[in-house]
Amino acid sequence: MSTLSIRDIAKMAGVSVTTVSRVLNNYPDVSEGTKRRVQRVIAECDYQPNNAARNLKRTHSNAVGLLMEGSATPFITDLSDIIEAEINAHGYTLVPHRVTNGVSGVDTAVQLVMEKRLKGLIICGGYFIHSLEQLKRLPVPAVFCTTTLSGIDHSTYSSVHVDDRQAAMEAVNYLVSIGHRDIAILGGIENDSGGVSGQRLSGYYDALKQHHIPLDPTLVRYGGLFTMQRGYDATCELLSGSRQPSAVFCVADSLAVGACKAIFNAGLRVPQDISVMGFDGTDMARFYEPSICTVRQPKESIAKKTVEVLISLMEKKGPNRHIIFPTEIVTGGSCASPGNSVKSHQ
Amino acid sequence: MSTLSIRDIAKMAGVSVTTVSRVLNNYPDVSEGTKRRVQRVIAECDYQPNNAARNLKRTHSNAVGLLMEGSATPFITDLSDIIEAEINAHGYTLVPHRVTNGVSGVDTAVQLVMEKRLKGLIICGGYFIHSLEQLKRLPVPAVFCTTTLSGIDHSTYSSVHVDDRQAAMEAVNYLVSIGHRDIAILGGIENDSGGVSGQRLSGYYDALKQHHIPLDPTLVRYGGLFTMQRGYDATCELLSGSRQPSAVFCVADSLAVGACKAIFNAGLRVPQDISVMGFDGTDMARFYEPSICTVRQPKESIAKKTVEVLISLMEKKGPNRHIIFPTEIVTGGSCASPGNSVKSHQ
Structure with missing residues (x-):
C-alpha cells in the first residue's frame, strides 16, 4: 500500500500542494505542461489520492x-x-x-x-x-x-x-376480450394504495367494473413479495379455494412463473385449464414454457x-x-380462450 | 438540509468539539451522562455528521x-x-x-x-x-x-x-448413469481455464474420459455470458449441427432455461427428446416446467x-x-433416460 502523501507528490513534481490538488480535481487553471508533469509523477509512484480528503474539498462528488x-x-x-x-x-x-x-x-x-x-x-x-x-x-x-x-x-x-393502473386495466381487458370472466389477481403488498402493486390492483378493479363483472374477494390474493415462491404459494391457496378462476393476472412475472408451476403441480394445464398473465416483460416470462403473456414495460x-x-x-x-411511457401486451402461450379447455388429461 | 456544524452541536450540548467527536465515533472514554446529552442534541437537531471528515479521522471504516x-x-x-x-x-x-x-x-x-x-x-x-x-x-x-x-x-x-470440476463430473456421471452417451455441454467463457466455467468444462472432459466416451468438439458450445438468451442461441446452433445430442449439460441454470426453450421451439420435447441439466440450483430451475435437474450449490x-x-x-x-462445500444433484423432470424418447408428436 502506497504511503506517499500529496506533499511527496508535490515535492517530486516541483509544484505546490495546491497545484497537485487542482490536477487531481481536474481544475481548468493548470497549464498543460504542469498537469502532465504532475500526472506522470502520480502514475510513476502509483499514488492513490485520499478520497475522503478529496471529498471534503469538493462541494459535490460525481x-x-x-x-x-x-x-x-x-x-x-x-x-x-x-x-x-x-x-x-x-x-x-x-x-x-x-x-x-x-x-x-x-x-x-x-x-x-x-x-x-x-x-x-x-x-x-x-x-x-x-x-x-x-x-x-x-x-x-x-x-x-x-x-x-x-x-x-x-x-x-x-x-x-x-401508468401502472392503466396497464393493468389493459391486461385484464385482454383476458376479457378472449373470453375470460372468472379472473383472479395475484397482487404484491396488501394495502399499498400508492405503490405500483396498489395501482395495478386498482386497474384490475377498473376493468372488472367496466365489464360489469362482480368483484369476488376470494379471487384476490397477495404474494407479499415479488418472488416465484410467493406466486406459487398464493396460487396453491387460490386453487384450494371455493371458486376456481379461468385466468390469473399476476402483477409481476416472477409471481406468474410461480403461478404456472402451482397450476402444473395441481395436475392442471396452462393455458388450457387456467390462463396466466404476468407484468414486466422479463426474459423469464419469454423463456418459460409456455411463454408467459405479459405487460412489457x-x-x-x-x-x-x-x-x-x-x-x-x-x-x-x-x-x-x-x-409516462406506454406499455405493450406481449402475447404468449400462457393465455388462451377458456373455451379451449379440454380436461381429457384428468 | 441541516447546516449545523459539529461546533453548533458542541455549543448546544455544553461540551467540547472533541467530546462530540468522541461520541460520534463511539469512543469508550465519555461518561454515560455526557454521551446521552450529546446524543439527544444530535437527535433533536437532526444533525448529520460529515462522513468524509469522520473517515479521515478513522483508520478504517466498518x-x-x-x-x-x-x-x-x-x-x-x-x-x-x-x-x-x-x-x-x-x-x-x-x-x-x-x-x-x-x-x-x-x-x-x-x-x-x-x-x-x-x-x-x-x-x-x-x-x-x-x-x-x-x-x-x-x-x-x-x-x-x-x-x-x-x-x-x-x-x-x-x-x-x-469443487466445480468435481461437481460437473458428477453431473455428467449422472447423465451417463441414466443411459446418455451423446452429451453436449454449454459452457460459459471460452479459454477460461482457471475460472468456474473452465473448471466445469474440465469436469465434463473428466467424466467422458472415465466412461470411455470419445470427445466430439461439435458438442462443445459456449454461451459467452450466463444469460437465458445466450443459452437459447447456443442451443439453436447445437440443434442445427451435424450430430444431435441426447442430453445437454449447461454450466448455469440460466443457460439451461434458454436451452429448454430452444428445444421446445424446435418442436422437440424435454426430456423425451433431449434431456437438459443445469448448474447452481436457482429458483428459476425449480419453477421451470419441467423442473430443471441441476447441481445445487x-x-x-x-x-x-x-x-x-x-x-x-x-x-x-x-x-x-x-x-470447499459439497454440491448435490437435484433431480428434475428435465432429465430422463434416452430410451424414453418417443417422437410421435412430429
Whole structure:
C-alpha cells in the first residue's frame, strides 16, 4: 500500500500542494505542461489520492445514488444494469443502495446523499413512503423511476414510469376480450394504495367494473413479495379455494412463473385449464414454457430517460419533469380462450 | 438540509468539539451522562455528521467491499443478498461493486479498498485475473467466494467455494448413469481455464474420459455470458449441427432455461427428446416446467461461511482458510433416460 502523501507528490513534481490538488480535481487553471508533469509523477509512484480528503474539498462528488427497495427482482436488476451503464456513459458513477421493506425511503435517501456527497438520486421500486415534507429535505435532484407519488406537488420531484393502473386495466381487458370472466389477481403488498402493486390492483378493479363483472374477494390474493415462491404459494391457496378462476393476472412475472408451476403441480394445464398473465416483460416470462403473456414495460427507454432527466436537473438545464411511457401486451402461450379447455388429461 | 456544524452541536450540548467527536465515533472514554446529552442534541437537531471528515479521522471504516463480475446472474444476486444480511448482522456495512468483464479484479479491488477505506473484501464470481503479485497489493483480508485461484500460494488469501470440476463430473456421471452417451455441454467463457466455467468444462472432459466416451468438439458450445438468451442461441446452433445430442449439460441454470426453450421451439420435447441439466440450483430451475435437474450449490452455507472467515481475518482471530462445500444433484423432470424418447408428436 502506497504511503506517499500529496506533499511527496508535490515535492517530486516541483509544484505546490495546491497545484497537485487542482490536477487531481481536474481544475481548468493548470497549464498543460504542469498537469502532465504532475500526472506522470502520480502514475510513476502509483499514488492513490485520499478520497475522503478529496471529498471534503469538493462541494459535490460525481456520484449518483440509486435507491432500490428490498430484494432485487429480475426486472429491477435489468433496469439498474441499464441505469448504471447510462450513468457511467455520462461521466458519473452510481452508488447503489438497497432499502429494507418498511423503512422510509426518503429518510434513507437524505442520509445517503449527505454521507456519500451524492449529486443526484434515482429512486426505484414500489413501496417508498413519501410526503412533501420528507421530499423537501432532499438536498439534491431526485427522479422516481418506475414509480411516482400521489398527492404531492409535481414541481418538487421528477418521475419516469408507466401508468401502472392503466396497464393493468389493459391486461385484464385482454383476458376479457378472449373470453375470460372468472379472473383472479395475484397482487404484491396488501394495502399499498400508492405503490405500483396498489395501482395495478386498482386497474384490475377498473376493468372488472367496466365489464360489469362482480368483484369476488376470494379471487384476490397477495404474494407479499415479488418472488416465484410467493406466486406459487398464493396460487396453491387460490386453487384450494371455493371458486376456481379461468385466468390469473399476476402483477409481476416472477409471481406468474410461480403461478404456472402451482397450476402444473395441481395436475392442471396452462393455458388450457387456467390462463396466466404476468407484468414486466422479463426474459423469464419469454423463456418459460409456455411463454408467459405479459405487460412489457420499456425498460431501456425508462432507464435512459431517467438518467437524461436527472442529468438535466443536476446540470440545471431544465425543470422537474414527469414522463409516462406506454406499455405493450406481449402475447404468449400462457393465455388462451377458456373455451379451449379440454380436461381429457384428468 | 441541516447546516449545523459539529461546533453548533458542541455549543448546544455544553461540551467540547472533541467530546462530540468522541461520541460520534463511539469512543469508550465519555461518561454515560455526557454521551446521552450529546446524543439527544444530535437527535433533536437532526444533525448529520460529515462522513468524509469522520473517515479521515478513522483508520478504517466498518465497510466491507463485495466485488462482483459483470451482470448479476440470479445465483449471484441471491448469494449477495445473503452476504449483505450476514455482514449487517455482524455490524459491518457492505459496499457492492461490479467489475466489467476483462478488467483486472484485483486492480479494481486495490483502488476500491483505498478509496472507500474498506476493512475487508469479498470477491465473487468467476472471471477475475489474478496473480500473486497483484494479490499482495491488497492491503486488507480478501475472501474469494464461489471461486478460487490456481497456482497461487494458499496462505495469501482465503476462499469458500464448491469443487466445480468435481461437481460437473458428477453431473455428467449422472447423465451417463441414466443411459446418455451423446452429451453436449454449454459452457460459459471460452479459454477460461482457471475460472468456474473452465473448471466445469474440465469436469465434463473428466467424466467422458472415465466412461470411455470419445470427445466430439461439435458438442462443445459456449454461451459467452450466463444469460437465458445466450443459452437459447447456443442451443439453436447445437440443434442445427451435424450430430444431435441426447442430453445437454449447461454450466448455469440460466443457460439451461434458454436451452429448454430452444428445444421446445424446435418442436422437440424435454426430456423425451433431449434431456437438459443445469448448474447452481436457482429458483428459476425449480419453477421451470419441467423442473430443471441441476447441481445445487449450498448458497446459504457459502455466503455465511464467507462472512465468518472474513470477519475472523479482519478481527485477526485466525489465518487464511480454504473451505470447499459439497454440491448435490437435484433431480428434475428435465432429465430422463434416452430410451424414453418417443417422437410421435412430429
